[in-house]
Amino acid sequence: MTSPVEALLRRSHALGADPRNTNYAGGNTSAKGTAADPVTGSETELMWVKGSGGDLGTLSEAGLAVLRLDRLRALAGVYPGVEREDEMVAAFDHCAFGRGGAAPSIDTAMHGLVDAAHVDHLHPDAGIAIATAADGPELTRRIFGDRVVWVPWRRPGFQLGLDIAAVKAGNPRAIGCILGGHGITAWGDTSAACEAGSLEIIRTAEAYIAEHGRPDPFGAVLPGREPLPGPARHARAAALLPLVRGLASTDAPQVGHYTDTPEVLDFLARAEHPRLAALGTSCPDHFLRTKVRPLVLDLPADAPLEAVTARLRELHAAYRADYAAYYERYATPESPPMRGADPAIVLVPGVGMFSFGRDKQTARVAGEFYVNAINVMRGAEALSSYAPIEESEKFRIEYWELEEAKLRRMPAPRPLAARVALVTGGGSGIGAATARRLAAEGACVVVADRDAAAAEKVAAGIGAKAHRTGDAAIAVEMDVTSEEQVAAAVRQAVLAFGGVDLVVNNAGLSLSRSLLETTAADWDLQHDVMARGSFLVSRETARVMIDQAMGGDIVYISSKNAVFAGPDNLAYGAAKADQAHQVRLLAAELGGHGIRVNGVNPDGVVRGSGIFASGWGANRAAVYGVEEERLGEFYAQRTLLKREVLPEHVAAAVFALTGGDLGRTTGLHVPVDSGVAAAFLR
Known part of the structure; x- marks a missing residue:
């Protein structure tokens, strides 16, 4: 046999799955039944009702408030009148069964006072159209006859619950009511009957509007207001x-x-x-x-x-x-x-x-x-x-x-709440770790990578806990060497989240060559990706930040190689040095707009790195005469702390620079290298 809670959740999900029935997180549903009192063992009448702030389509048992029906209905005897009806909300706490579940909403009285086992209160567009029509009472009579009753506007609360209970008692043929200016309420002896009543009101209103409504209720098209292509x-x-x-x-x-x-x-x-x-x-x-x-x-x-x-x-x-x-x-x-x-x-x-x-x-x-x-x-x-x-x-x-x-009652915002971050090279390694960390701290994240599938995977992982994946992160395909792709990706970011506030220039690659083995193509490729690519991304996003007038952050993932001279590393080291000086130049230029520009200088990040997996690791291991799988350990042992640098450590430095505690810092390079003395900044 289906329990009242099971029936309630099934009905809530069915109604909430269709936007014609109610809006997201709007409306509430309830069911009445009995359960054993754990203290006395006697059967106790209870009501389960959607709690404050929940969504019908995704409602779970944890989202229900649970109240003793006898105590809830007894509140009518101590009701102090409409001028003091807000006091009744605190009284709901004294009606809780056990811990009471979710916080009761303001509509709890409506559900408890109406003499029906199941009650729905919904906000369907068609129902509200009748509720907000100038002649709503007459339309309600014309459309529904005596099956639906008009209830004049009243602010949600205890008195509205009493009003609807009286309507139900005085109209035995009625299946529900239109709430003036507000929505609909329906009831039934069973969950199926209640759901059917809700749908009858909604579908009947929709059909009447379609059949009897004017074809151009918003008037003629205005010249110059037509949609652009x-x-x-x-x-x-x-x-x-x-x-x-x-x-x-x-x-x-x-x-x-x-x-x-x-x-x-x-x-x-x-x-x-x-x-x-x-x-x-x-x-x-x-x-x-x-x-x-x-x-x-x-x-x-x-x-x-x-x-x-x-x-x-x-x-x-x-x-x-x-x-x-x-x-x-x-x-x-x-x-x-x-x-x-x-x-x-x-x-x-x-x-x-x-x-x-x-x-x-x-x-x-x-x-x-x-x-x-x-x-x-x-x-x-x-x-x-x-x-x-x-x-x-x-x-x-x-x-x-x-x-x-x-x-x-809402939780305090996270440090990067309401900020939009764009991370280049976000499909793997440092970029992926940074995208995840910024999202965990509250940012909306644009994961940009030339490998669209890798970017999609990271964005999907970030969005898995969000109501919709796109609420937390999106993926964009972007080759930072292409002006057109950079501009298009930034437009996508703007259309997705409204703008950009935090940029991480992380895209990179490296080819390990000696001077005599480095070709002009090798040199151009590395400078195109890191020096030119960072410039293009910074330029396009700075335009957005300046238009927003909200300040912002640009962070360059440079390298200890920007200041440390090693063998067989000319093109990479020179490109990283270019990035490092871009930090100083842009910090000086953009400071007047409240845009801070800083850098992070990691040591070799081996684990999870796209660069090292693409052959750079094998080349560097050969240069240093170690096995490739021991390269991370080799790098760690040459540092003061003897600790390997991981992508998450670089991501932590990015957050430290952008999370708010260093709001007066710009033009800084933060080493994340476990201590490479030769790369100390001077």
Whole structure:
């Protein structure tokens, strides 16, 4: 026999797997049943409900709050009224069964007070379209008859739970309700009946909008707002994103996400988009992530870039002033401080949408939520007119103490949070170790390598623990000797994460030749990869960093050979010396932009090294008269510490230079060589 928890998880996964039913991390589901009290042994009525912040599609038993139903329902007897309903959230702790599982969400009362074994609360686009239509109550009656009841807008909380419980009791034929401005709630005696009720409400709303809605709810296409062709659109997005990301990071660093799906481009091409965007989103789940309204560019898609950037700066200043005024209009002495006045959503007609957040997942989800909002506006305008909840109500939720408490429960950001790192030669050895370390410290990582398969493998490994692989790392194919490939890879980084903040010039190779054996081709190849390649990568990424105006880090993986003279090593040592001096030159040039440039000088890193595996190790072993498999040990024994240098040690030095503790250091070379006295810096 299926347990209530098993049925609940199966239903949650089925509903959460389809974005038509609810948005990521939105909505909640519950089931009621009995379990033995471990103290008394008696059967106890319990409720399992999705906890705060979880996602239906990936919900596990650990993500459920578990409460005693008798105690939860008894709270109605001590309810102090709507003016003090927030006090009831703390009371949920006294209803916990055992340790109670996950933290209960604000919607817990709704699930507990409604007299049904199973309850779903969801945020489907079609349902919210009805909920935000100006004549939503009449539409609800027309579409659903007495099977679905309209509930006027009320902020989520204990009183809303009482309201919905009364609707359920007073409408025995009803399978659920439309929550004004918000979403839907459905119920059932079994998990299957509850799921069927949710889907009936959603699919019926979708079908009604499709059959009865106007074909052009957003109006006619505006001249000059049509989508640019794909390549031109992406080129314009890559040109604008660093500037916009910098503006959106005025109060706190943000990661960016770019969306140019058909529904976004069509919305921005239509005459009504400025009016609708100004009204803002309605569902609390939407505007908590997108802010009350987006920043919208009011120039044609093909306007000169200089004019667009100037206008974006003006609009950003106006947005910040408007947001501060919004805060002042509604803030009370008890309100939390203003969290930041920068936009989370920036709309550029003809190009698409830029969304921002503290990390890639947050930025991506913000964009997904605004797509939900566009779908909601389309449905509401198709049937009626879009009428979101009042701005004052949005403020009450955005600056709700319960939302503030949720933010306080979030873990402290990691040292490299909201930073975007590009690592060349990231498919193996030092580059792979560095990419992994930077990601572990919170950075979004672009793994660049001429070996695309190797880069993909490293990026996939980094992304394995993320919600989506691309939230943590992406792979780009890049030969650092090619200007075109370097520029294209940097554009990919910008389109993926909004910009670049931290660059590791690690790509390299070596050929062990004496002077007389070194050909001009040998010399050119090594200088092309390390000296010229580092220059090209630094130049392209510095352009992005300057546009962002957020500072940045460029780190060169040079070598002890930049200062140490060894035999049969002319081309490699000279190229490394070139890199070492680039560090000093760029530190002097870029310091005014807040960009720090430093270097790391490793000794020979044998294990995991692509260079040593490609024949360099065998050649160096022959030069020194040792077996190749003992080369790492040979290098270690000539050092002061007698310890072999591994890729992870170099990666640690990169993090030390970029993690924040050395924020006033630039132009420095850090030896990671276990102590080679001949390579001491002078």
